[in-house]
Each structure stands twice: as C-alpha cells, then as structure tokens.
Amino acid sequence: MLNKILLFFVALRLASVFVVRTWYVPDEYWQSLEVAHRLTFGYGHLTWEWTKGIRSYVYPAFIAIIYKLLALSKLDCVELLVLLPRVLQALLSAYSDYRFYVWSNKSKWSVFVLATSWFWFYTASRTLSNTLETSLTVIALSYFPWTAVESTTFLWPVALSIFIRPTSAIPWVPLCLYHMKKSTHPVWELLLKRYLLIGFIIGSFSLAVDSFLHGSLLISPYEFLRFNVLKGIGSFYGEHPWYWYVNVGLPTVLGIGTIPFLFAVVETIRHRQVYKERSILLVTIVFTLIVYSLLSHKEFRFLLQILPLCLYVSADHLSRWSRKASGKLVWFAALGLLVGNIIPASYLSFVHQRGALEVMSSLQSIARDYRDEFDQPAKFIFLLPCHSTPFQSHIHHNTTMRFLRCEPNFENVDNYSDEADTFYKDPMSWIRKNLPVHPRSALPTHVVAFDILEPQIKDFLSVYKQKESFFHSDYTTDRIGANILIYERFDPTQTTTTSPVPKEDEQPTEQGTEG
Structure with missing residues (x-):
C-alpha cells in the first residue's frame, strides 16, 4: 500500500513536468538552469545576485552535474537540458509528498489535499529554490519528533534548506523552540551536539x-x-x-482549500488541548506570516514553505469531520475541492504566460538554422520587461543575445532608473542610443517584443518583418501584451549603410524610414 502511494505521487509529479508548460517567475530559470548552464558550458548570464554572492551554488551545482553528464554522453540537446532538471525536482517533490502521507498518519485525506492542491501542482516540478525548500521542509517535518521519541534527524534537511535559502529558518524558529522545550536532553546538549554540529557540517x-x-x-x-x-x-x-499575505497571498495559494483550513483553524483554537500538533503548526504559520509581512517585497511563492503546514491542518480536520458526516456530504466536499483546484491549475498550467516558453523553443530552432542558412550567427534582442523569458539555458547555442537589464540601485543614485525603465520611458530614444544605425547587418537579426510595444517602435521595425506570434496572456498591462512576437530583419546578407533608425534630429515619415 505504501509503495502504491509513492508510485502515485511519482506519476502525478512526473505528469506535471509535461502538463505545466507555462512561465511563472524568472527565478525558475535565471537562478538555477541559467547558472548551471554557465557552470557547465561556459556561457550564460549571471544576474546581480550571483555577482554579489547572495545566492548559494548548491542547487545549481546539482543541475550542473546533470548537464555535465549529458555533455559527456553527447546528449546535451535543449530538450533534455530543460526536461531532466524538472524531472529531478519532480521526483524529490514526489518523495516529499510520500513523507507528508507518512507524517499525516497515512490519512486518505492527506493524499487528497496534497494531490489536488492547485498551487503545489503548479510549482512542484519547477526548478525554483522555493520548491526545493518546500520539499526539504516536508521531509524534515515527517521526521520531527512530535511524539516522545527523541530524534534530531529532521535537522539535516532543515540545515540544508537554510543554507540554500536563509528565509527557510523562519518557520523553524517556533518548531525548534518547541523541540528543545519538550526534549529530555538539556538545551545546551541539544545545541552543541545536535544543532550546531549538524549546522557546522x-x-x-x-x-x-x-x-x-x-x-x-x-x-x-x-x-x-x-x-x-x-x-x-x-x-x-x-x-x-503589510497585510497582503493575509488577505491576498495565503487565500490565493490555498484557493478553495481556504474553506476547510478556516474551519480547522476555528476548531483548533476552540480545542487547543485536543489538537496540540495542529496548535503548534498554527503558531508556526502565524509566526511566519508575521515575519514575512514585515518585509516589503512579497510574492505568492514565498508561502510555499508553509503550504504543507496548512494542508496538514486541513487534512486532519477533514479526516475527523468525514467520520461523522454523511457519505453524500463527504463526496460533495471532495468534488468541490477537486473542481475548485482543477480550474486554476488547468488555466495557469496550460494557458497563462505560455508564450514565454514557446517563443524560446522557436528561437532555439532559429539559432540552429540561421548559421546553416546564412553562414553567420543570429543576434537576438529581447525588448521585453526584464527577465520575461528564459535565456541561454533554453537556446544552448552560443549566439549573441541581449535583454533589458534591471539591476537595483546599489550606489543610491538620485532619480535612479534601470535600463528596462529607461527603455519604456522612450523606446525609440533608447534604441537610437544603444543599437547600431549602420550597416544594417550590425542590427539584431531578430527582435522579440510584446505586441503592445509595436506602435512605439514601428520606425525601428521598418526593416523587420513579423515572423511568428505566440499567445502569452489574457491580462495585459502597459508593458505586457497578449502576444509575444518575433521579428526578423529583412535580407540578413544585406550590408547597406543607410540608417534604418532615425537619428535624434530627424523626423521619421508616417511609414518609417527604409534601410
């Protein structure tokens, strides 16, 4: 039975590798795959987080080992470079799912709430440090000494998680204090012989x-x-x-699962002595939310680490409730939770922000074929908001690529504006200052941009033709359009010296200027 549960989660998480085909956040690629690609193949972009040394190489190093093995076996095609790291993460997530089942006393509801959680399905196979952090947290919780049994095995995954992502320590503050309080060993002995020793290793x-x-x-x-x-x-x-995590963040991450979670919270508060484990978890959740709320920058993915704690509380409540409820009511609740999770999971996995990945697949083919056809490398420029797509990890062809940068204001410069902001204030002015005006062959061979930008740079695009269009999102902003477009420069072999981009003192015609 246990093996069947493990195999079920393995099948589910591996399926998510192929089902989830959309973009979520830049860190999935720029803080893992891109770094590993540079480690292995010598090219790829390192963001400021790596040049300033605030990120740990431990996670990308594991991916780099996979890349190196693929390179040595001559199997380093883009498809495998993108797929295998996700498979590795999916397998780790599946194992953590199984450990969640063990931790939850092998409850059927624990399998149900974890398998149907839309946000975990959406993120469990992504190469995010948050996903790794969540998997390690669940594994640690499954070994945590909730009963009288003395054990510090849980400290190993906790320590690894903290060194990969320091904020992982936050939910473990109340849990470790509880552990030290209930332990029969002196606190100094736990700290010196367990906590500090494991942390040191x-x-x-x-x-x-x-x-x-x-x-x-x-x-x-x-x-x-x-x-x-x-x-x-x-x-x-x-x-x-400060209240964003409470009124937006957590309800969104839990989705329809917010309903049983709130019932569980009320029940736990009313009967704290009965549900001691749930009470400890609620204290941990509240403590984590308070600390996170004090930080100005907030994201949904930061809540991933406490998602399993919330699901545990909900699963325990549902398990006890279902023993007394009628069969029809239990099935109705299960169906409602299932459908309520399938809807957001399907839309976000299949539709929302899928263009960012589809365009990279096309560019990879263009980069491969361009040299064969014109005997010169392609040159790509991404006129998109900073880090809107993956980069070299999804091209795997050492070609010229440029994107709009967005480093923070490290030097505290007054009225600071990063490159992306400068571009969007006046796109044509930025293009005139930063792109060569002649010969035409010096211009990028391909431009990648959202359709919403086209009217603002139509003069620059006068020497380009639209090659492909990819649907990206139903929700547009002043910078993000519905579709991502690839423009290809006319006749790549042409080397005319006439400028296709009007200079500062020139007035372009209605149709734009021709090169």
Whole structure:
C-alpha cells in the first residue's frame, strides 16, 4: 500500500513536468538552469545576485552535474537540458509528498489535499529554490519528533534548506523552540551536539561549494541577509502592504482549500488541548506570516514553505469531520475541492504566460538554422520587461543575445532608473542610443517584443518583418501584451549603410524610414 502511494505521487509529479508548460517567475530559470548552464558550458548570464554572492551554488551545482553528464554522453540537446532538471525536482517533490502521507498518519485525506492542491501542482516540478525548500521542509517535518521519541534527524534537511535559502529558518524558529522545550536532553546538549554540529557540517559543505564556485571565500546566507534585509534591495522589485499575505497571498495559494483550513483553524483554537500538533503548526504559520509581512517585497511563492503546514491542518480536520458526516456530504466536499483546484491549475498550467516558453523553443530552432542558412550567427534582442523569458539555458547555442537589464540601485543614485525603465520611458530614444544605425547587418537579426510595444517602435521595425506570434496572456498591462512576437530583419546578407533608425534630429515619415 505504501509503495502504491509513492508510485502515485511519482506519476502525478512526473505528469506535471509535461502538463505545466507555462512561465511563472524568472527565478525558475535565471537562478538555477541559467547558472548551471554557465557552470557547465561556459556561457550564460549571471544576474546581480550571483555577482554579489547572495545566492548559494548548491542547487545549481546539482543541475550542473546533470548537464555535465549529458555533455559527456553527447546528449546535451535543449530538450533534455530543460526536461531532466524538472524531472529531478519532480521526483524529490514526489518523495516529499510520500513523507507528508507518512507524517499525516497515512490519512486518505492527506493524499487528497496534497494531490489536488492547485498551487503545489503548479510549482512542484519547477526548478525554483522555493520548491526545493518546500520539499526539504516536508521531509524534515515527517521526521520531527512530535511524539516522545527523541530524534534530531529532521535537522539535516532543515540545515540544508537554510543554507540554500536563509528565509527557510523562519518557520523553524517556533518548531525548534518547541523541540528543545519538550526534549529530555538539556538545551545546551541539544545545541552543541545536535544543532550546531549538524549546522557546522552542512554549513561547511555549503561554504566550500560557494567559495569554490564564486571564486573567493564567501558566506552566501550572510550576503543574502545583508542585501535583502539590511539594505532592503528586495523592495526594488515591488512592495505590498503589510497585510497582503493575509488577505491576498495565503487565500490565493490555498484557493478553495481556504474553506476547510478556516474551519480547522476555528476548531483548533476552540480545542487547543485536543489538537496540540495542529496548535503548534498554527503558531508556526502565524509566526511566519508575521515575519514575512514585515518585509516589503512579497510574492505568492514565498508561502510555499508553509503550504504543507496548512494542508496538514486541513487534512486532519477533514479526516475527523468525514467520520461523522454523511457519505453524500463527504463526496460533495471532495468534488468541490477537486473542481475548485482543477480550474486554476488547468488555466495557469496550460494557458497563462505560455508564450514565454514557446517563443524560446522557436528561437532555439532559429539559432540552429540561421548559421546553416546564412553562414553567420543570429543576434537576438529581447525588448521585453526584464527577465520575461528564459535565456541561454533554453537556446544552448552560443549566439549573441541581449535583454533589458534591471539591476537595483546599489550606489543610491538620485532619480535612479534601470535600463528596462529607461527603455519604456522612450523606446525609440533608447534604441537610437544603444543599437547600431549602420550597416544594417550590425542590427539584431531578430527582435522579440510584446505586441503592445509595436506602435512605439514601428520606425525601428521598418526593416523587420513579423515572423511568428505566440499567445502569452489574457491580462495585459502597459508593458505586457497578449502576444509575444518575433521579428526578423529583412535580407540578413544585406550590408547597406543607410540608417534604418532615425537619428535624434530627424523626423521619421508616417511609414518609417527604409534601410
């Protein structure tokens, strides 16, 4: 029976690798696959997080090992470079799902709420450090000594998670305090012989990996806290009100599962002595939400780590409730939860933001074929909001690629504007200053942009023709359109010296200028 549950989760998570074909957040690629690609093949872009040393190389290093094995066996095609890391993460997520089942006393409802959670299905096979963090958290919770049995096995995945992503420590503060309080061992003994020893071993491993790959002695967790917390760099990428996690973040992540969770919360508060384990988990959830709420930059994925805690509380409540409820009511509740999760999971996995990945598949083919046809490499420019697509990890062809940068204001410059913001203030002015005007062959061979930008850069596009269009989103903004377009330069072999881009003092015609 246990093997069947494990195989079920393995099948489910592997299926998500192929079902979830949409873009979510840049970190899925730029903080994992792109870094691993550079480690293995020598080219790929490192964002400022890596040049400043705030990220740990531990996770990308594991992916780089996969890439190296593929390269040695001459199997390093783009399809496998993209697919295998997701398969690896899906298998780890499946194992953590099985450990969740074990932790939940092998409850059928635990399998149900975890398997139907739309947000976990949407993220469980993504190469996000948050996904790895969540898997390690669940594994640790399954070994946590909830009963009188003494054990510190849980500290190993906890320590690894913290060194990969320091914010992982937040929910473990109340849990570890509880562990030390209930333990029969003296606190000093636990701290010295368990906590500090395990932390030292994992920390030494992490320090060695990071220092070797960063090229100098570096403690990435310290740099992470220094930039994101002390310097508040995270707020550069957006701010939300303090209550956002409570009224938007958590209800969205739980979806329709918010309903049984709220019932479970009320029940737990009323009978704290009966549901001691659930009470501890609720304290942990509240503590984590409070700390996260104090940070200005907030994202849905930051809640991934406490999602399993919420699902455990809900599953335990549903398991006890279903023993007393009628069969029809139980089936009705199960069907409602299933449908309520399938709807957002389907839309976000199949439809929303799928263009960002589809366009990269096309560009990979273009990069491969362009040299064969014209005996010269393609040159791509992405006139999109910063990090709107993957990069070299999805091209795997050492061709010229440029995107709009968006580094934070490290030097505290007054009226600072990153490259992406500067571009969107006046696209044509940026193009005139940053792209060569002649010969035409010096211009990018292909331009990638949202359709909403086309009217603003029509003069620049006068020497390009639209090659392909990919649906991206039903929800548009002033920078993000419904479709991502690929434009190809006319006659790539032409080397005329006439400028296709009007200079600052020239007035373009209605039709634009021809090269």
